[in-house]
Amino acid sequence: MTETIALEPPRLTSLAHGGGCGCKLAPAVLRDIMAKMPAAAVFPDLLVGTETSDDAAAWRLNDDQVLVATTDFFMPVVDDPFAFGRIAATNALSDVYAMGARPILALAIVGMPVGRMPVEMIQQILAGGASVCAAAGVPVAGGHSIDSAEPIYGLVALGLARPDQLLKNSGGRPGDVLILTKPLGVGIYSAALKQDRLDAAGYAAMIASTTQLNTIGQALGGRPGVHAVTDVTGFGLLGHALEMARGAGLTVRLQAAAAPLHPGVEALARDGVRTGASGRNWDSYGDAVVLPEGFETWRRDLLTDPQTSGGLLIAAAPEAAAGVLTLAHEQGFAAATIVGQLQSGPPQVVVS
Secondary structure, X not given: OOOOOOXXXXXXXXXXXXXHHHHOOOHHHHHHHHOOOOOOOOOOOEEEOOOOOOOOEEEEOOOXXXXXXXXXXXXXXXXXXXXXXXXXXXXHHHHHHHOOOXXXXXXXXXXEOHHHOXXXXXXXXXXXXXXXXXXXXXXXXXXXXXXXXOOEEEEEEEEEEOHHHXXXXXXXXXXXXXXXXXXXXXXXXXXHHHOOOOOHHHHHHHHHHHOOOOOHHHXXXXXXXXXXXXXXXXXXXXXHHHHHHHHHOOEEEEXXXXXXXXXXXXXXXXXXXXXXXXXXXXXXXXXXXXXXXXXXHHHHHHHHOOOOOOOEEEEEOHHHHHHHHHHHHHOOOOOOEEEEXXXXXXXXXXXX
């Protein structure tokens, strides 16, 4: 008779070299990899591809429907397996919402070190993801799993939008104001957690933010005066603002002091808590960012901090901004605020 030996539950984050959206390839590395991707111009129904580093692909089904498709997965950012599943699923669905679409279907992406994790932990991860999809009204209709060296979980997410509701990251216009819907600092929270320096209040804020669905994006689709949307994730506020600037061929003027921060994040940043991805982000796109003289490194770290399941960055006409802010506050994004503006000029970010 073979004796079954029960596995001791490991600390989930100890099984991975990185976590959350901090696992993403650095922007410069990704650009190099994608540089020789074949052009998609031969597919006239492909409305959004890789050209502007948008949040999802968009395919015209007919005159009334556009299919939005994306995939997102990463390694654990927290040790609680159910919470990890929730965070990963929320993050994956965000790309659909950022395109102004309604999610309709999800497929699970699962890679787990089976011999190092109890089956019950894996079940909890999947249950966490399924709970978020249920809250979004989306079935997890299948997926694919492998035995991998590190735990990986995420989703393929599909959504639908009308052609006139589709939002891109490249549609900004001169004079548009930029609205950010969630505070910054999730990456710093994650680094503090790994260093056992995150208190209970910070952890609670981290979970609340990373599991808050960006459903406001669906409401923004087709809204008058809303010209562009993207979600702020692994490249930080600076990186995703720069993608907006490049897509529109405009300059983003960003007000650093206006960006909302999660509780306690500034103190952690001042004390040198940061992720490795923050530095990689700056090395990748810092040449396209203009900082004020004497701008402190910790402040720069806040702007390059990778946001797992971060907020939406919305470009809206000045006359539409008040309505967008009201909508955000009504939908539970209490920290939503104006953080900058798009202006004529070279595609760069100028920080003040």
